[in-house]
Each structure stands twice: as C-alpha cells, then as structure tokens.
Amino acid sequence: MNQPTFAETPRVARTATAEVHNVIKQRILDGHYRAHEYVREASVARELDVSRTPVREALRELVSEGWLEAIPHHGARVVAWTEKDAREVFELRLVLEPMAVKLASERMDNVRLAHLEALAGRMEALVERIEREPGVRNEIAFLNHDFHRELITASDNQRLVAVLDSVVRTSVIRRNFGNYDLTNLRRSMRHHREMLEAIAAGSPEWAANVMRAHLLAAQALHVRFPDSPDGPGASSE
Known part of the structure; x- marks a missing residue:
C-alpha cells in the first residue's frame, strides 16, 4: 500500500505534524499498531517522507491525548485499554x-x-x-x-x-x-x-x-x- 508523502516547509510545518498525527492515530485504530507496540520516530519519518521534527511533535500530542505512553529510554508505545x-x-x-x-x-x-x-x-x-x-x-x-x-x-x-x-x-x-x-x-x-x-x-x-x-x-x-x-x-x- 502506498504511503502518503508530505512536503515539509516552515510554512506547512504544523500541517505536516497534523498529517503525521492523523496517520499514526489511524494506524492505531486500524490495528496496524498493536497494544504495547512502539511507534518509532525514525521509521515513521522514513515511511512518510518527512523530517523527524513533525513526527516527534505528533508523538508528543498522541501521548498527551492518551493514544500513546512515553516509556523512558525506550520511546512511545501504544496504550493497552483495560x-x-x-x-x-x-x-x-x-x-x-x-x-x-x-x-x-x-x-x-x-x-x-x-x-x-x-x-x-x-x-x-x-x-x-x-x-x-x-x-x-x-x-x-x-x-x-x-x-x-x-x-x-x-x-x-x-x-x-x-x-x-x-x-x-x-x-x-x-x-x-x-x-x-x-x-x-x-x-x-x-x-x-x-x-x-x-x-x-x-x-x-x-x-x-x-x-x-x-x-x-x-x-x-x-x-x-x-x-x-x-x-x-x-x-x-
């Protein structure tokens, strides 16, 4: 399946973050990322053809929203629902x-x-x-x-x-x-x-x-x- 590609300039930095945010969230909902699976900043940046900055910001937002949890020294992983x-x-x-x-x-x-x-x-x-x-x-x-x-x-x-x-x-x-x-x-x-x-x-x-x-x-x-x-x-x- 072709992955979306996002052109990134200072003018559209926020848009890039929002797009990355939506893609990761959709993948969680679809089961592409499973409970307790780590979402790797470098991998996402490479797949979506963006720098790591919007990916990092998107991961922070998803942590604050409860989709991901930040694990010290390991990264962000998908929250398991109880x-x-x-x-x-x-x-x-x-x-x-x-x-x-x-x-x-x-x-x-x-x-x-x-x-x-x-x-x-x-x-x-x-x-x-x-x-x-x-x-x-x-x-x-x-x-x-x-x-x-x-x-x-x-x-x-x-x-x-x-x-x-x-x-x-x-x-x-x-x-x-x-x-x-x-x-x-x-x-x-x-x-x-x-x-x-x-x-x-x-x-x-x-x-x-x-x-x-x-x-x-x-x-x-x-x-x-x-x-x-x-x-x-x-x-x-």
Whole structure:
C-alpha cells in the first residue's frame, strides 16, 4: 500500500505534524499498531517522507491525548485499554450518544439520511459475506465507525461532537469487531436500520432509545460485570 508523502516547509510545518498525527492515530485504530507496540520516530519519518521534527511533535500530542505512553529510554508505545477503560467509555457513550442521535433526528436532512442508509446497506451486505470472507470484518468496522460519526455530526452540536469524538476515538467497537458472531452482527445491523426508520418517522425518542439498546448490546459483549462472572471476557471493544 502506498504511503502518503508530505512536503515539509516552515510554512506547512504544523500541517505536516497534523498529517503525521492523523496517520499514526489511524494506524492505531486500524490495528496496524498493536497494544504495547512502539511507534518509532525514525521509521515513521522514513515511511512518510518527512523530517523527524513533525513526527516527534505528533508523538508528543498522541501521548498527551492518551493514544500513546512515553516509556523512558525506550520511546512511545501504544496504550493497552483495560476492562475499566471499556466500562468508562460505555458509561459515557450511553449518556451522550442517545442525546446526539435525538438531536440528529430533529435536524436530519434528506441528503445525510440517504448517506446513512447507503452505509447501512453496505454493512448489511458485507455481514452476509462474513462467514465465507472473514476479512470483510475490517470493512464493516470502517463503515460502522463512519455511520456512528455521521449520526453524531448530524446533531449539529459542536461541543457534543467534540466530546464524543474524544470518547469514541478509543474505538471500542472498531478495534474488536471480532467479538461479534453472525447473530450479534445481524442484530447490530437491525439496530442501525431501526434508528434510521425512527429518524425518517420523525421520532427522536424512538431513535435515542434504539441507540441506547444498540450500545447496551455492545457493552454486554465487551464488559464483564461483577454479577456476571461467566459473562463475556473483557475487551476494549
């Protein structure tokens, strides 16, 4: 796969840092960089054809944001998410995402709704191929992330969008779609469809309740609760 190349001049130094930041973050989300793996400054600079300065700045930012951790005398490595992290993320998402979907339902336009329906349709088609083509899980994960991001953005509340981006960027679902068997995937797709039906019907409360059910179902797959010792193993979704 061709790597992006960034021209670097003093005028675009900040842009180069931002681009490197985005590439590294995307690689973490995609699983290209795994938990506890070191992200080497020299390697990234060489791959992206930039000097080490924007890479160094991008790594510092990613450490401050919680994506990486700085290990003295070793460098920056990808943070491993714990069960506690996953539980905290779900606690926040269960409050904020239904709110975002409720607002989105009140402000949705036909163009964006059509785009969401297209995303839902593509995911549904891929789910039906998953047993014979396991590799499509990655594509489903990408589309799922886009679906949720588009719904959140449609709320037209920039502060809510920013807070949710900060929470969801841990990408619980996107990192571990492997936890979902075919039955769970189909249920997730039905939730997507029902949310869109609720929005099309002009029922914000219905849409918000479906989102809450959607998140609760995901939470049950990825967080072990104290009263459910035989429940699913912990994961950072």
